[in-house]
Amino acid sequence: MSTAAAPPPGRPRDRVVSGPATERAVNVLAPNPSAMTLDGTNTWILSEPGAREAVVVDPGPPDEGHLRAVVDTAGRAGKRIVLTLLTHGHADHSGGAARFAELTRTPVRALDPRQRLGGEGLTSGEVIEVGGLELRVVGAPGHTADSLCFHLPADRAVLTGDTVLGRGTTMVAHPDGRLGDYLDSLRRLRSLTVDDGVRTVLPGHGPVLEDAQGAVEFYLAHRAHRLAQVETAVEAGHRTAPEVVAHVYADVDRRLWPAAELSVLAQLEYLTEHGLI
Template structure:
């Protein structure tokens, strides 16, 4: 869920639809919008010679897309063994129940309401399917239930909406919290330093080959926006709507409602820290 549609001064690569790393293939959902960029990235993960695959974020309720994901897996001589969700927003998880029907697979998620099967997901979990190793990384902030998945062998991380392939993401107040989001960005940055993660496989937009640079950009962007909101309040702007019009004047008005969610989260953060 995008809050802005572009990274200023950066090139504009397009979202991938096909192989992205040795173990990750994207099937792009046909739900483009200002909020979803080219659409939702559904990820198929598997070891090169394995018969079992993991699907992350089946996407919206779109029968043709869900069947295309299944067909992509089957053309590679595999079957879906497990479905994972990065978070519960409908553009990522809306089609999960139908996808489970098509594949006969359990759905694992942090939120119990989204699970189909006995197992959930939690911090520190390691998922091994068909020899593939995925580490569950808690990354709340965009939503309370947001998770990322580290593909150890590819030095890559699937970030859902926590880091997008283009633009910046929404802190979806009131479920999303800025303090949590900043902690999550720092957690992702530590993966780039400590674990050598260099590739971001986002929930929307193109693959990012400089994971550390992307996370650093997000951290700087959030610090700058927070400072702008704080200054706006000091200058007499009071309501989230007024602050959005002032601080996000350079952003397409169509995404101002999403930006207002982030502003509300920023105001909560500033109040919690006694800054406004």
């Protein structure tokens, strides 16, 4: 889920991808567009070229047509889905997981035990290998406590779920999500771009981003800017989260204010913990 808004000047350029996004990643877009989900949820099919086995990341909402479209897309490419992974437990990413497991007869692996179906958990730093494909699990709490990213080193890409979106910015879903954790996760992603050569962001919503480092730097700068705005708003006498949202997010679509309020609660908590308000 996002708190998407029109990107300010300096936002990295992106491209809309429907179908193949990299050599190993194919996107199937779920038909659940909204202010919170942008164009819809991106379901990713990952496989090594020439291999018959595939992994699916985030089957999406419980939409039968979409779930079957994912299976059919893999099948037309000669792929058999053998594993399902979740970036986190929000229903627009995981709501269809149980039905998808029935359709594909695959286990569903996730960080949160409540989201797992016939499979093991996931741990940060773990390497998953399927049909020659290598996928590295990256812990990314912040948007939610159970958020993960998946590093696809062969394509110099990272699947970010809701941690980094293809358009706009994401919310920190307080109280489950925490701003300090989220900032640490963004710095972890920045290290992937600097130290591991990651160039491409394959997000949970919105278009593919070709400048991964620029995208992460933008998110870090945006968070610092919003945090400063919230601190200033509190100093000006706006004490409650709704008051701060109305002051700081006045330029954001009001439909997104409930999500913005969660982020503000996380920001207020962060400022309080660090003795800044």
